[in-house]
Amino acid sequence: MYIKSLRIRNTKSNEIVREVFFHLGANFVVDTESSERHNKVGKTTFLKLIDVLMGANNKKLVYTDRETNSETPALRDFIINHRIAAEMTIVQRLEAPYGETHELKVDLFPHGSYFIDDQRVNAKSYRKRLNEIFFGIENDIPTFRNLIHSFIRVSVGGDDNSFLRNLPHASNAVYRGVYNFLFDVSNPELDNQLSKLNTKLKQAQESLRQYKRVNGVEDSEQQRQILVALESELSRVKRQADDIFDSEVYKANRDAIVSARARYAELADRLSEIRYRIERNESTLGGAYEEKKRQVDLDISRRFFDEVCSMIPGVNKTFEEMVDFNSKIVDNKIAYFKSINADLQSEYFALEEERRKLLDDSSQYLSLVTQDRIDEYERLSAELMRIQQDIGKRKEIVGTLERYDRDLAIMRDEIQDYSTGGDKRSAESNDYLSMMTSFNGYFGQLASAINSENPILTYSPDTEKFPVSITEISGTSTGTRKSLIAAFDLAYQQFAIENQIKTPRFIVHDVIENIEGDDLRAIIDSANVIEAQYIVAILKEKLDSSNISEREQSSLRILELSSDDKLFEGKSDSSQGENRQG
Known part of the structure; x- marks a missing residue:
């Protein structure tokens, strides 16, 4: 035109x-x-x-x-x-x-x-x-x-x-x-399809780039190698945990183990507390005995008493009465702490008996407790769970990256088909x-x-x-x-x-x-x-x-x-x- x-x-x-x-x-x-x-x-x-x-x-x-x-x-x-x-x-x-x-x-x-x-x-x-x-x-x-x-x-x-x-x-x-x-x-329809495929490819490549950025990864091969390392670490930690306790037994009897451990810990804490109180009580009782045995210089005390009485008119107690009163106070203190000590000893023996019985009845569960390895076992169990979760995440990433790779490969093959010299062009170009x-x-x-x-x-x-x-x-x-x-x-x-x-x-x-x-x-x-x-x-x-x-x-x-x-x-x-x- x-x-x-x-x-x-x-x-x-x-x-x-x-x-x-x-x-x-x-x-x-x-x-x-x-x-x-x-x-x-x-x-x-x-x-x-x-x-x-x-x-x-x-x-x-x-x-x-x-x-x-x-x-x-x-x-x-x-x-x-x-x-x-x-x-x-x-x-x-x-x-x-x-x-x-x-x-x-x-x-x-x-x-x-x-x-x-x-x-x-x-x-x-x-x-x-x-x-x-x-x-x-x-x-x-x-x-x-x-x-x-x-x-x-x-x-x-x-x-x-x-x-x-x-x-x-x-x-x-x-x-x-x-x-x-x-x-x-070429046929414009083929060019239009090629343009759409190229746009789709660029969008997929950008999506892959963003996925890698968000997840902090580089490529699927890197993630596969990390996955191998994690699986090796999982085996090592599992062996350490199995050396302490059979994981299957632990899982099957977890409630009983937790209950026995809690009661054992409670008894241990109570025994420790009573032991401390007995020690304090015996220390106080020893002090009272020392006070009773102590030889007092009555001459000095009498002169002190007389000096005080001259300064305070109206004192109607004698020196002998004062000495007798102090002696009774010390005797009462000794009697009181002896009574307290007897009660604490009785309670301590009762708790010791209960703990012995608990150990006898729950020996299969409390062997870790008595060897103080239950914390180590639970730490290893938590580590196992963390590694398993990381492995799951890495497997998901590897799977996603492999899907991206497959999809991108398919798109590139289609683009090649629609490109000059490709199969789609041969008959019409x-x-x-x-x-x-x-x-x-x-x-x-x-x-x-x-x-x-x-x-x-x-x-x-x-x-x-x-x-x-x-x-x-x-x-x-x-x-x-x-x-x-x-x-x-x-x-x-x-x-x-x-x-x-x-x-x-x-x-x-x-x-x-x-x-x-x-x-x-x-x-x-x-x-x-x-x-x-x-x-x-x-x-x-x-x-x-x-x-x-x-x-x-x-x-x-x-x-x-x-x-x-x-x-x-x-x-x-x-x-x-x-x-x-x-």
Whole structure:
């Protein structure tokens, strides 16, 4: 399909603000202003209109400067107040009879509509229908916007110098689907399935990475080795525990063992307490006996007693009575502690008897207690339980990692089947080598004619890599890059025509003032012998400096803009366009 004409319409008055006609070969959108004043008259905006009519998302950027991201208020208000729409007529042939013909219309004002052949559609349906019209794709795989970027080198949101990577935030799988379609390497359905498989694989790989991070593991082999070490440790600890007590006996009689141990410990604590009390009591009793045996100096005591009595009149007790009273107190203390001691001894013997009987009756359970090894046994039992739990966890991790490995292996096998050269491709895919050879025949010839370079486009069947690349390019200047883009796009048009690939028969390029005069001359000559449209925004002074004659400029010019005749100020350019129409 070709572009026959583009119109800017005031839908309020139904008047055409400007109409531009296109022709085969080079189509110039010319800025006639001098260098210091260019980029202000609307030539880039005109190319943006083509992109908007090709389904670009952000219509607002028609009146937004892509470098400063600032709006042009006057143009914005003009579009909104007059409810401006862009219209385009596309045709199968540029000469009558035009064959398949379609009318496209996009309202540029906020919340405006999309139309195809006077039928209002939503934005998604609009792009899907364009995919059918321009590429013959009914299932929208690849999407229209992903494909059209290779024909319109004017991104409404900005330009990308890496012209092979012309999609924002796209994966290698998406690019592979695009280039496989453009070069007829494979069935787009297979590419779509391949893209889904690659997405699924990446999601699984990320899930595995997160699982490893959360569980602090590296790989299944590491975990298997840890598992072997844990099982060895389990055997060692179990042997230590079995040397102390038969674990089966312990488990079967655990309640009896616990009960006997508790009573044994209780008796031991009570006996220890009574033993302490007996020792204290006997110490006190010994003190009382010592007090009774002690020889007291009665002369000193008598003189002390007499001295006190002289100081305290009215004392009615004799010295002998005081001595007798103290003697009775000591006797009473001895009698009391002897009684207490007898009771404690009796209780101690009773508890000793109970403990002996407990040992006799529960000897099979209390052997560990009497040897003081029950704590060690329980420590080993707890260690066994901890190791068993760790082994269970490690086995679960190993199992999960092995499932991940199996699933990832299956996905990789499926990806291989859907990749170039895989089983799924064998019956439906063209040989990418022959397609690259066909394209490079045109590409090398054009590049050589334009700037004496000899680039080669190569295709990688490795689905992990970007699908295409260019090698053997001399020079790295911007001019060389711009001329290379022109050579690539023009070569693709020749390739698509030869191989009967249904694609747009037009190329839209933004400013190319960095291309040198001879290179520009060669690009224009090449574009004029190809059955396609090369639509480019360019400065008048660049055409003059490249020795493009006024007659040829007039013949190739479809739109001329200046500060006195800006894009939206209105002027029909039909006379210039009709020069090249049949």
